[in-house]
Every structure is written in structure tokens, then in C-alpha cells.
Amino acid sequence: MKNYATKWILQRLTAVILIPLTFWFVYQCVLLSSYGYDEIRAFFFSKLNSLLYFVLTIAMLYHAKLGCETIVEDYVTSHNLKKFTKLSISVLIYIFIFLTTISLIFIASS
Amino acid sequence: MKLNRPLSPHLSIHKKVLTAVFSIFHRFTGIGLSIGGILLSIWIVLIALGPDYYSKFEALSSLIVFKVFLFLWTLAIFYHLFNGIRYLFWSYGKMMELSTVYKSAYAVIVLSILSTLIVWISI
Numbered sequence: 618m619k620n621y622a623t624k625w626i627l628q629r630l631t632a633v634i635l636i637p638l639t640f641w642f643v644y645q646c647v648l649l650s651s652y653g654y655d656e657i658r659a660f661f662f663s664k665l666n667s668l669l670y671f672v673l674t675i676a677m678l679y680h681a682k683l684g685c686e687t688i689v690e691d692y693v694t695s696h697n698l699k700k701f702t703k704l705s706i707s708v709l710i711y712i713f714i715f716l717t718t719i720s721l722i723f724i725a726s727s
Numbered sequence: 728m729k730l731n732r733p734l735s736p737h738l739s740i741h742k743k744v745l746t747a748v749f750s751i752f753h754r755f756t757g758i759g760l761s762i763g764g765i766l767l768s769i770w771i772v773l774i775a776l777g778p779d780y781y782s783k784f785e786a787l788s789s790l791i792v793f794k795v796f797l798f799l800w801t802l803a804i805f806y807h808l809f810n811g812i813r814y815l816f817w818s819y820g821k822m823m824e825l826s827t828v829y830k831s832a833y834a835v836i837v838l839s840i841l842s843t844l845i846v847w848i849s850i
Contacts, residue, residue: 629818632811639808643801654778654785659774661844674767681761688754713768717756720775 624683630681639675661724674717682710749832753810756803763800801846807841 645666649657661667685706693699741747771778787793813831816822822831 621765627823629815632815636808636812639804643846647846650850654774654781657774657781661771673773674764677764678768679767681757681764684754684757685761688749689756711764713765715766720771723775724771 624686628680628683628687631676631683634672634676638669638676641669642673662720663710664725667721670709670719671718671721672681675714678710678714681708728812744829745832749810749835753807753814758805759800759803760807763803798843798847802843805842806835809835809838809842 641671645660649660652660661670689699689702689706693702736841770784773784813835816831822828
């Protein structure tokens with residue numbers, strides 16, 4: 618893993634971003650739990666809600682990527698398996714970052 | 728030679744001290760929450776795809792198993808969040824006196840359980 622310092626800082630930066638957003642989202646989930654499809658869709662018509670959800674999921678997925686990579690670094694002993702696992706994590710995370718982004722753009726524009 | 732070199736941390740050979748248990752649990756919940764992050768991503772994709780796809784999620788969410796899963800998810804979120812705040816302080820060398828380390832650990836447990844209960848009572 619290169620740039621350990623950058624990853625160390627990014628892990629903490631995303632953590633700090635996630636603290637208020639997690640409280641916000643859990644609170645919204647309590648409200649949304651009784652909502653149907655139309656009401657949830659209406660929730661995402663709000664540009665602010667869409668933006669906050671976007672920042673939350675992207676920060677969460679990136680934080681998850683960095684965290685899982687650290688765990689793999691510590692416990693996977695085989696060099697090739699370590700490389701493969703880290704690559705798989707990255708690919709998976711970037712696919713879901715992409716899917717989340719286009720979904721939110723689609724919801725906001727429809 | 729390089730491949731067989733032992734790596735730290737050696738979980739099985741150490742006495743299970745409180746800080747170690749909290750650290751292991753932080754990583755354990757972290758892996759769970761990573762899967763949760765992907766589920767949040769799938770959730771928004773289903774919303775974008777429309778009511779027909781979203782109804783599949785709604786059918787799943789009415790199951791008791793799903794509620795139990797959500798409850799554990801809530802607990803994992805708050806544990807990881809409060810314990811994470813503790814680690815953020817440690818990153819700056821703060822709150823690292825042994826007595827503070829133990830007190831903050833107990834605070835993490837109390838806050839996690841309390842927050843989870845508040846959420847589930849409110850629903």
C-alpha cells in the first residue's frame with residue numbers, strides 16, 4: 618500500500634464527515650420507516666436530502682474501502698491473495714459509488 | 728520466506744484485554760457496516776428503478792428476520808460511531824491515560840445501547 622499517510626488522513630477525514638451525517642440519516646430513517654415508495658421518492662426530490670445522502674454513501678463506501686484494506690493488510694499473509702482481495706474490494710466499492718451517483722442523478726432529474 | 732513471515736496482530740496468543748476486545752469489535756462491526764454501505768447503495772438503485780423493483784425490498788423489509796438484522800445494524804452503527812470518536816481523540820494523542828481509556832470504553836457501551844433503544848422506541 619502506497620501513501621500510508623494520505624490513507625491515514627482520508628480514513629479520519631471520512632470518519633469526521635460521517636459522524637453528523639450518520640445521526641442525520643438514522644433520524645431520517647426513523648421518519649422514513651412508515652413511508653411508502655412515493656413518499657421516499659419525494660424525500661429525494663429535495664436537493665439538500667439528495668446531496669446529504671450522496672456525501673453520506675460516498676464517504677461511507679470510501680471509509681469502508683480503506684478500513685477493509687487495512688484489515689486485509691493485517692491478516693492476509695499470501696502476497697497474491699492480498700493483492701487480489703484488495704483489488705476486488707476497490708472494484709466493488711467503485712462500482713457501488715458509480716451506481717449510487719447515477720441513481721441519485723436519475724431521481725433528481727426525473 | 729517472505730510469504731511465511733508472521734504478521735501482527737496475533738489475536739490468538741494474547742490475553743483478551745479490554746482495549747483489544749474493543750479494537751476487534753470495531754473491525755468486526757466495520758466489516759458488517761461495509762456490507763451495510765453496499766446495501767444502502769442497492770436501496771437507492773431500487774428507488775431509482777421504480778416502484779416495481781422497490782416493492783421487492785418492501786416485501787423483504789416486512790420480515791421479522793429483517794427487523795432483527797436492522798436492530799443489529801443500528802447497534803453496530805452506534806458502536807462503531809462512538810468507538811470511532813474515541814479513536815479520533817487517540818489519533819491526536821488525547822484521552823490516552825489508562826483510566827480515561829477504560830472510562831471512555833464503558834461510555835461507548837452505554838451510549839451505543841442507549842442510542843439504539845431511543846431509535847427503536849421512536850420508530
